[in-house]
Amino acid sequence: MSKFLFHLGKWAGSNSKKVILTFILLMAVLGGVIMNMGTAFTEDVSIPGTESEKALKVLEEEFTGGKQAGQAYIVMKAPPNESLNAEENKAVVTEMLAKIKEDPAVNSVAAPDKLANINPDKQIGYAVITYHSPAAEVSQASKELVEESLSILQDKGMQTGLGGTVEFEKTEAGGGPGEILGVSLAYVILALTFVSLLVAGMPILIALIGVGTGVLLILVGTNYFDIPSISLTLAAMLGLAVGIDYSLFIFSRFKQQLKKGYTVQESIAIANGTAGNAVVFAGITVIIALLGLMVVQIPFMTVMGVATAVVVLLSIIVAIVVVPAILGLMGHRMKPEKSNRLLVKVTRSDKKSGTNKWGSFVTKRPLIVSVVGIVALTVMMVPFFHLNLGLPDGGNKPYETAERQGYDLLTEAYGEGFHSTLVVIADPANEQNASPDKLAALSKKLNELDHVVKASPAMPNQKGELFLLSVTPEDGPNAPETKELVKEIRDLSDENNMSLMVTGATAVNIDVSDQIMGALPVFAVLIVVFAFVLMMVVFRSILVPLKAVLGFVLSIGATLGFTVFVVQDGHFLDLFGFPGSSAVLFLLPVLAIGILFGLSMDYEVFLVSRMREEYAHTGDAKKAVLAGLNENGTVVTAAGLIMIAVFSGFIFSHDPIIKQMGLTLAAGVLLDAFVVRLAIVPAVMTLMGKSAWYFPKWLDKLLPNFDIEGEAIMKEYDKPHSNRPIELKVLKESADF
Template sequence: MSKWLYKLGSWTGSNSKQVILAFILLMALLGALILSMGTAFQEDVSIPGTESEKAMTMLQEQFTGGEQKGQVNIVFKAPANETLDSAKNKAAISDLLAKIQEDQAVISVATPYELGNINPDKQIGYAVVTYTSSADQVSQASKDRVEDNLKLTQDQGIETGLGGTVKFEQTKAGGGPGEALGVAIAYVILAFTFASLLVAGMPILIALIGVGTGVLCILLGTNYFDISSISLTLAGMLGIAVGIDYSLFIFSRFKQQLKKGYSVQESIAIANGTAGNAVVFAGITVIIALLGLIVVDIPFMTTMGIATAVVVLLSIIVAITVVPAILGIMGHRIQPKKSNRLILMLTRANKKKETPTNAWSRFVTKNPFIVAFVGIAVLVVMTIPFFHLNLGLPDDGNKQYETAERQGYDLLSKAYGAGFHSTLVVIADPANQEAADPDRLKALSEQINGLDHVKSATPAMPNQSGDMFLMSVTPEDGPNAPETKDLVKEIRDLSDKGNMELLVTGATAINIDITEQIMSALPTFAILIVAFAFILMMVVFRSLLVPLKAVLGFVLSIGATLGFTVFIVQDGNFLDLFGFPGESAILFLLPVLCIGILFGLSMDYEVFLVSRMREEFAHTGDAKKAIHAGLKENGAVVTAAGLIMISVFSGFIFSHDPTIKQMGLALAVGVLFDAFVVRLAIVPAVMTLLGKSAWYFPKWLDKILPNFDIEGESIMKEYSEKGKEPKSYAGQVQVNKWQ
């Protein structure tokens, strides 16, 4: 692989304009196809085969007569010392609903007075607007009509909010001020890394090419596959981060080769054959981790993993082709110019003779036990909140206070209780006529009504054929409360298979089933990820203890990441600092996404850092010197890469969407723990304690496993044998006697 990438780098570096033009034409072609075909995102998060999904199908077939229509609840709260049934307030509400009913997409509008849902103090009630299509098919124009006309009641002092199945705030991919700020910070980090304002923009530009191509592929793919809009956000978030990192690693290796005296063209080829090789393997780990989401067996998560993997794959391709092409054009400008005095002064303040170590590597190797103990202790403490993890789906109650949906959610909770938002639909399917006896059905309704945490249960209502019955159960608690989850199980346990089967559905029950499916698949998914990591690292580094250390470090970092997220989001600590409006359940797909994505990223840092250590150990046979080389040469790059990842992910914390906020927080914190605590502290400390035994590898195992030459050792060996390397590098290639 390294030799092929060496040749590819040499060719693309010599044919820069053709390579760059090819990618521009590819993006133009994809853009033209999207303009002609459009996009068709699918927001269905159901799981075929679950009990709630089965019950939902029965509900549509036996009770609602087909597809459920989209509905908007418009919630009203009368001004202080007034009631909703006053003539003035009735007139304002009537004017608002009349304007909305002018929309041809509206089937019907029911006022609070017609529905009789005004609360006892006559302060709060809601109207229901029903559309001709399902909730996800309601047009943006119809939504805009509703939102624009809310001022008719708001101007009269009536507090007005929104609810229902139609969602007004859709998840969007990137582009916000937070994300832009994250990229801007990444640019500053790159400027200090390369001591050049011009060169700093190159990794970002290259990352945008990879992400842009990948996102265009996803947009085109929505016409053929069921892809959710959140997939686009995740793909953009991860694609920008890894794209910048992969470019950074190749740029940095190129710069190292220039310093050793190689020509620009030779440096391009060597950088692509060495760092580019590491990029390919690191990227493959991310892709395999994302494809591992298939194990969870949830359709929308499978497509999410595949879509994001496509973006990562294109980021790899762009890194090993476009980066050499860019370097072929401007490689001679990588070295900072004397005119950049400010950057030179900040990044090269110490003009003393370079040493093979830096302050951090010296500190770690002198105090390995203390560094390892403190690092592990910090991560273990951070993991503790993970053990009371409560998964759920963020709802309108987790949105910012100024949104109409949050205001509607709070008003409905105040008027009817938190359980209003977690209503359960119970279908009673009697096995025989005796079971359908009215007295038995009445007793069943009373039995459900008497369960703990049930606020009310309606009498059983028959369908047209009279062979099935429907009940609506309102819990006392919200949709993500553990008590509501227990209630769903209790109702299902009341089923008597030979007499009466009870099926529970509705949005709350569907989300509970999805959560349980994820939790049941999580151990298998995690074990597969860890096992794969161990095997991959063993093949790459030709060691038993190095991969063991790598996967144990990943387990520590993922535990601390999820624990910290629970501490902030679920337990409600420091919410204002991170911009969360209130405590909430953890996003049900967050653990799986964190394990998949952070695994790939952690292996990235492991590969880039330890591959340099192994390269040095193969040359010198000195374990401590290898640690110094890895931390000095690639440690700075891993530091910059980690800071860039944190900056990009942190930008998504500023999103108004609670789902995206949680993802941004968890991934930013995950990179912080893994890159800085595990890879840059615990890893070198443990390797110092292990010494040369860290690189022990049985000869019989070395013979049967493939050797991917991830460090590009064969390339440098050829340079040494042919006498092409600079004198400062000659004679360093030695045989590693520990293999």
């Protein structure tokens, strides 16, 4: 692989304009296809085969006659000391609903007084707008009409809000101010790393080419596959981060070769054959981790993993093809004599010792650094053990949004349980169980359950074979009490000799969360085993891989613990811009494990591979640790800061799902890159000494050798110039160096 990449880099560097033009043309073609076909995202987060999903199909077939029509709630609160059903207020509501009814997409409208849903204080109620189409298909124009109509009520002094199944605040798909800030911070870090404003923009530009191509492919794919819109955000988030990092690694190796006196074209080829080889390996690791989401057996998560893996694959291709092409155009402008000034005080090298201050600190106090780092991560892990998974709802949106205001008004009027209403379908199985007395007893039994506000009487379907009941819990959708209530209702099936199925948005989310929690241990074990085998093949060691996977377990545990501490337990909410505490996003643990595993192995490879190379040459374990921190520590530092900057940009999103993802991934990179890889790893390897590199001979012969450092190339290329087997044209500009 290294020799192939060497020649690929040589060719791309010599054909820069053709390579760059090809990718621009590809993006233009994909853009044209999308303009012609459009996009078709799906927001289905259900899991086929779960009890709630089966019940939902029965509900559609036996009670609603197909997919449920979208409904929007206009929540309203009368001015102080006024009743909502006063004639003046009713006239205003009628005026507003008449305007909305003019929309051809609207099937019907119903005022609060007609629905008899005004609360006991006579102040709060909600109108219901029913559309001809399902909620996901309601047009933006229809939504805007509803939002504009709220001003009619507001002008009369009413408080207003929105609710229902129609989503007014759509998930952001990138491009917001937070992402721009993240990229801007990445640019500053790159400028410090390369000491050049021009060069700093290159990795970002190259990453955007990879992400842009990958995202365009996803948009085309929405016409053929069921892809949720959040996949686009996740793919852009990760693709941008790894794209910048992969370009950074190759750029950095290119500069190292220039400093050693190689020509521009020689440096391009060597950088692609060495650092590019490590990039391919690291990228494939990320892809495998993302594809590992298939183990969870949740369709929408599998699609998210595949879509994001496509973008990472494009980022790899762009890194090993477009980066050499860019370097071929402007490589002579990268002055090798300038020193890297990122974190000067920490990473400044001592030319005599070949180390830096941080490396000296860690290797002189390895036991203290190891103990402090491990204890700190273990303490941070503690909150993870009371993790509560769920799906953020309207109560987690910013206070200024209409949906959050509607959520709060509905909670004030009817309690938290209004948002977690359960739909119960009873199948009596025989006429005796379907008697009015039996059904009344069932409704009474449901009302007597703990944490139930009200259970409605049973309503039959057209055939009179199935019966529908609505149960309103006391607590919100993500509360543990509500989850326990769903289980209790299902358990009543045996006691009442009739089958009880529970569905609705709350029950679906509970089943999805349970499925993920059940699959999480299996997925985590597979990831850890895969990491151990992978690192063993790469580093030809047993203790180094063991240290790598245990470090990952510590970092991912601490990351999820920190997320629970902030999001669920409600600490530092204002600092991170969360409007309130909530359950942790149900797909977050699995996504975090998959993504952070790939990234942590990236840092492990780039840092420890240099240590292995030095140990192979000198046999000095401590010197190997110092060499790894001195030569690759700064690059890993810059890469980690870039990842944190990009991921942190998503914390500024208004969407609670994206905020949680951004917070978790940023914290994960911070802990893994700076606490584990740059502190615990070198400290533990210093303590292990030469034993870190022990590897049985029989196992060495059995396992393949990938040579990710490109040692074969460097051994041949470092021979005297006249004996080099690979001939490269020396550019005229090489004289400038």
